[in-house]
Amino acid sequence: xxxxxxxxxxxxxxxxxxxxxxxxxxxxxxxxxxxxxxxxxxxxxxxxxxxxxxxxxxxxxxxxxxxxxxxxxxxxxxxxxxxxxxxxxxxxxxxxxxxxxxxxxxxxxxxxxxxxxxxxxxxxxxxxxxxxxxxxxxxxxxxxxxxxxxxxxxxxxxxxxxxxxxxxxxxxxxxxxxxxxxxxxxxxxxxxxxxxxxxxxxxxxxxxxxxxxxxxxxxxxxxxxxxxxxxxxxxxxxxxxxxxxxxxxxxxxxxxxxxxxxxxxxxxxxxxxxxxxxxxxxxxxxxxxxxxxxxxxxxxxxxxxxxxxxxxxxxxxxxxxxxxxxxxxxxxxxxxxxxxxxxxxxxxxxxxxxxxxxxxxxx
Numbered sequence: 340x341x342x343x344x345x346x347x348x349x350x351x352x353x354x355x356x357x358x359x360x361x362x363x364x365x366x367x368x369x370x371x372x373x374x375x376x377x378x379x380x381x382x383x384x385x386x387x388x389x390x391x392x393x394x395x396x397x398x399x400x401x402x403x404x405x406x407x408x409x410x411x412x413x414x415x416x417x418x419x420x421x422x423x424x425x426x427x428x429x430x431x432x433x434x435x436x437x438x439x440x441x442x443x444x445x446x447x448x449x450x451x452x453x454x455x456x457x458x459x460x461x462x463x464x465x466x467x468x469x470x471x472x473x474x475x476x477x478x479x480x481x482x483x484x485x486x487x488x489x490x491x492x493x494x495x496x497x498x499x500x501x502x503x504x505x506x507x508x509x510x511x512x513x514x515x516x517x518x519x520x521x522x523x524x525x526x527x528x529x530x531x532x533x534x535x536x537x538x539x540x541x542x543x544x545x546x547x548x549x550x551x552x553x554x555x556x557x558x559x560x561x562x563x564x565x566x567x568x569x570x571x572x573x574x575x576x577x578x579x580x581x582x583x584x585x586x587x588x589x590x591x592x593x594x595x596x597x598x599x600x601x602x603x604x605x606x607x608x609x610x611x612x613x614x615x616x617x618x619x620x621x622x623x624x625x626x627x628x629x630x631x632x633x634x635x636x637x638x639x640x641x642x643x644x645x646x647x648x649x650x651x652x653x654x655x656x657x658x659x660x661x662x663x664x665x666x667x668x669x670x671x672x673x674x675x676x677x678x679x680x681x682x683x684x685x686x687x688x689x690x691x692x693x694x695x696x697x698x699x700x701x702x
Contacts, residue, residue, distance in 0.1 A: 340365045340366075340368070340369065342373060342376075345369065345373055345376060345377075346376065348362060348366075349376060349377065349380040349624075352380065352384075352624050353380055353383060353384060357627060358624055358625045358627075360569045360570060360572070360573040361569070363565075363568075363569035363572060363573075363621055363624075363625045364565050364566045364568075364569040366565075366617065366620075366621045366624070367564075367565030367566075367568055367569060367614075367617055367621055368565050369617070370613065374613060374616065374617060374620075377617065377620045377621065377624070378616060378620045378649065378650045378651070380620070380624060381619065381620035381621070381623040381624050381650055381651030382620075382649055382650060382651060384623055384624060384651065385623055385632075385651045385652070385653055388630060389630055389631070389653045391689070391690045391691055392653070392690070392691055392692075392693050392701075393648060393653055393654065393655060393681070393685040393688075393690045393691065393692050393693070394631070394653065394654045394655065394692075394693050394694070394695040394699065394701070395654065395655040395656065395657065395658065395678060395681055395692065395693075395694060395695065396446060396447050396656070396657045396658070396694070396695055396696060396697060397443070397444060397445045397446050397447070397657070397658050397678075397694065398445050398446070398447035398448065398449055398480070398657035398658060398659060398660075398697075399436070399439070399440040399443060399445045399447075399448055399449070399657075399658075399659065399660040400448075400449045400450075400451050400659055400660065401428075401433065401436040401437070401440070401448060401449070401450055401451070401470070402428075402451050402452055403427070403428050403433065403450055403452040403455075403466060404425075404426060404427040404428065404452045404453055404455050405417055405418045405424070405425060405426055405452070405453050406418055406419070406420050406422075406425050406426075406427060406453050406455045406456070407419075407452075407453025407454050407455070407456075408453075408454050408455070408456040408489065408532060409453075409454055409485070409530060409532045409533055410532070411519075411529060411530040411532070411533065412528075412529055412530075412598060412599040412600035412603075412605070413519070413529050413530070413558070413561050413593055413598050413599075413600050413606075414598060415594070415596065415597035415598050416453070417453045418453070420456070427455070430469055433466065433469050433470060434469060434473055436448075436470075437469070437470045437473035437474050438473060440474060440477065440660075441473065441474050441477075443660065445477060445658070445660075446477060446478060446696045446697065446702070447477060447478045447479075447480050447511075447657065447696070447697045448470055448474065448477050448478070448479055448480065449480045449481065449514070449657070449659075450466065450467075450470070450479065450480070450481035450482070454483075454485055454486050454489050457493075458486075458489070458490065458493070459490055459493035459494045460490040460491070460493065460494040460496065460500075460501050460504055460505075461494070461504075463482065463486065463490055463505070464504050464505060464507075464508040465508075467479055467481060467482075467505060467508040467509050467510050468508045468509060470509070471508065471509025471510075472509075475509070477511075478511030478512055478696065478697040478698075479509055479510050479511045479512075480511060480512045480513075480514060480554075480697055481505075481510055481513075481514060482505055482510060482513060482514060483513075483514045483515070483516040483517040484513075484515075484517050484518075484534060484538065484539045484542035484543055485516075485517035485533050485534050485539075486517075487501050487502060487505075487513075487542050487546075488534050488538055488542060498541075498542050498545060499545050499549070502542075502545060502546055502549055502551065503549070506549070506551065510551075511697060512551065512552045512553060512554070512586070512697050512698070513543070513546045513551050513552070513553035513554075514553065514554060515543065515553045515554040515555045515556050515585065515589070516554075516556050517530075517533055517534065517539065518539055518555070518556045518557065518558070518571070519533070519556075519557075519558040519561075520557065520558065520559065520561075520563045520567050520568070520571050521536045521539060521540070521570070521571045521574045521575075522536065522563070522567045522570050522571060523535055523536050525561070525562060525563050525567055528561075528562050528600075528605070529561050529562060529600060536574065540574060540578060543578060543582075543584070544578060544581065544582055544584075546584065547578070547581075547582035547583070547584025547585075548582060548584075551584070552584055552585070552586050552697075552698055553584060553585060553586070554585065554586055554587055554588075554589050554633075555575045555578075555579075555585040555587070555588050555589065555629075556588070556589045556590075556591055557571050557572070557575075557588065557589075557590055557591065557618070557622075558591040558592075558593060559590070559591070559592060559593065559610055559614070559618060560592050560593035560595075560606075560607070560609045560610030560614065561593045561600055561605075561606045562600075562605065562606055568618070568621075569621075569625075572621075572622060572625050572626060573625075575588065575626065575629075576625065576626055576627075576628060576629075579626070579628040579629060580628060583628075585629060586631065586697070586698055586699055587629065587630070587631035587632065587633050587654060587699070588622055588626060588629055588631070588632050588633065589633045589635065589656065590618050590619060590622065590632070590633065590634070590635060590652075591635050591638065592609055592610045592615055592618075592635065592638050592639065593606070593609045593610065594609060594638055595607070595608045595609045612643070615639065615643065615647070616646060616647070616650050619632060619634070619647045619650040619651045619652045620650045620651045622651065623650075623651025623652070624651070630653075630699070631653055631654050631699060632651055632652045632653060632654065633652065633654040633655070633656045634647040634648065634652045634654065634655060634656065635656065636655055636656065636676055637659065637674070637676070641676075641680065641684060644684065645684045645687065645688055648684070648685065648688050648690060649688055654695075655676065655681050655685075658675060658676055658677070658678065659674065659675060659676065660674065660675050678692070678694070
């Protein structure tokens, strides 16, 4: 795309043109100083859409188990049942984690775990009930579509029934993880045991139509390219058009250390800085029906996180307190970010920091 065409496309987009998937793919390919033209347009659109506020949620992750049926090649966290490094929390462990979250005055608890091959619907519902009993006013953000379909298969019930049981148990919002890249040719390489794109879409829509909100995610930088990323964003935008159920887009760059895909020479060492910055900018420009674009600070580091806030992003995500998934994959300083540091980063970028809850109500 030459500079004249790029300028025209960006001007049209700021005036209301809805980018096509093909146009998004072209933007992902841009190099050189033209990247900053895209970044500037995305920052302007961010300002028009959500203003200068940067948000964050006080949350804590509780990793129930690292035992996983999938053992995806991009993941350094999951372990087989017979691994000496495998762990599983007892009920007492979960209660201690919930009590700690209560002491920390969090408003959200994320249950981030492997998809244990033996867990059925009732086992997972018990986990949700245990946490909900200790901290009933906290949003329990849990259960990806892959976990939903696994529980349905194990319990011989429908995915809608699983969602209803989890909602009754106390789940607050659904995790839009297990999406990775919603292109089946890519999924066959990086996560062959996970559900298909169509299954992910179906379950997310079921949850949204039941009144449950969820995040949307994209995990990029493995064997995917700009075409795949644009197609993925197109899937998310179509769902949002129909349901309005996504609270935000969470961008998740692939961390290559300790992963089988990288060790086998199948992937590069993650996305480049250009690709990272364009992920925020193009997502902001393309997802015209999303208000919020989140930075995974634990994967990018504080300095790049600030740059992302200048490229279309408006949310830090959570304080987390614990992120074993990123730590196992080589993420540095990815277990806690103090709101005081968030404030410093935001204000230095000319923005103001505000605390929110899971559904983006300001606190």
